[in-house]
Amino acid sequence: MNYFSLFNLPETLTLDTQALASSYQTLQKLTHPDKFATASAQDRRIAMQKNAQVNDGYSVLKHPLTRAQHLLSLRGLTIDNEQHTLGDPEFLMQQMEWRETLEEIGSDENALEQMQDDIQALIRDKLTALDAMFEEDGSDNEDIANEIRKLTFIYKFSAQVEAQLDKLDDF
C-alpha cells in the first residue's frame, strides 16, 4: 500500500503537513463508518477497511521517521520492526555519552532545554540529508536505511529529554 498515493501527495520526505492533514480529514469523512450505517454488510466492511487504512496511513505519514521508513519500503527495503542490530561504534558511543549527560543534567531546566534545542537542530540536519539521499539518483537503499536507523536513536533520546522536561513541569 502506497500511503502517499492514498492521500494524493507527492512521494517526498519533506511533506506538506497541512496538505496531509486536510487530505486526511477528507478521506476520514468519506470512509467514516457512520456514513455506511444503512449500507449493505459488504459495503460496510469495505468502508471499515478503507477507514482503517486511512488511519494507519495518517499515523505513518505524520511522523518523519515512519514516513522515511515508508518511503524506503516503497523503494523495496522494509526496515520497520526489524531485528537488525546497529554496530556503528562511533555513533553508538556518542549516543551513550548523550544518555550519560542527560543523567548528569538531571533537573536543570535550562540545560535540558538547550539539549533539546541541539537535538532538534541535529534532527533537522539529518532529515535534510536524508531527503537529499531520497531525491538523488542512485542512492543505495542500505545507506538510507542506516541513516534512518540512526534517526531512531536520536528521536528516542529526544523523547527522553522531553519526558524529563515534562517531569519538571509537574512540580
Next chain:
Amino acid sequence: MAYSEKVIDHYENPRNVGGFDKNDPTVATGMVGAPACGDVMKLQLKVGENGIIEDAKFKTYGCGSAIASSSLVTEWVKGKTLDEATTIKNTDIAEELALPPVKIHCSILAEDAIKAAVADYKKKNA
C-alpha cells in the same frame, strides 16, 4: 506486559554494571544498538593472558529486558574463552529470562554485543 521474575531480578539488581578503559589492550568493547527500540548497549570484557574472560561489565540504556539480557551475559561469559563466549545464542538468553516474542530483539542485542566485543579484541590484538 509482565516481566518474568528473572528479568525483574536482573533489572533491580543488575550484575557488573560499569566499564573498563576501552583503550586498554586487554579490554574488548562491544557497542551495539537496536534500531527497533533505540536501546544502546555497551559490553566490555577483560581478557586474561590465557585468553580467558576474567571480568565483564555492561552499561545499557534501554528497557528492562535489554538490561536483564546484558546483565545475564556478563555472568555467563566470565571464565569462558572468547570463542566459547561467541557460542552463546540469543535463544539461550531469551529462554533463561523467559522473554516474550516482542522482546527477543533484546536477547539478539546481547548476543551481538558479545560478537562485537570479540571482534573488537581480535582487531586490537591482530
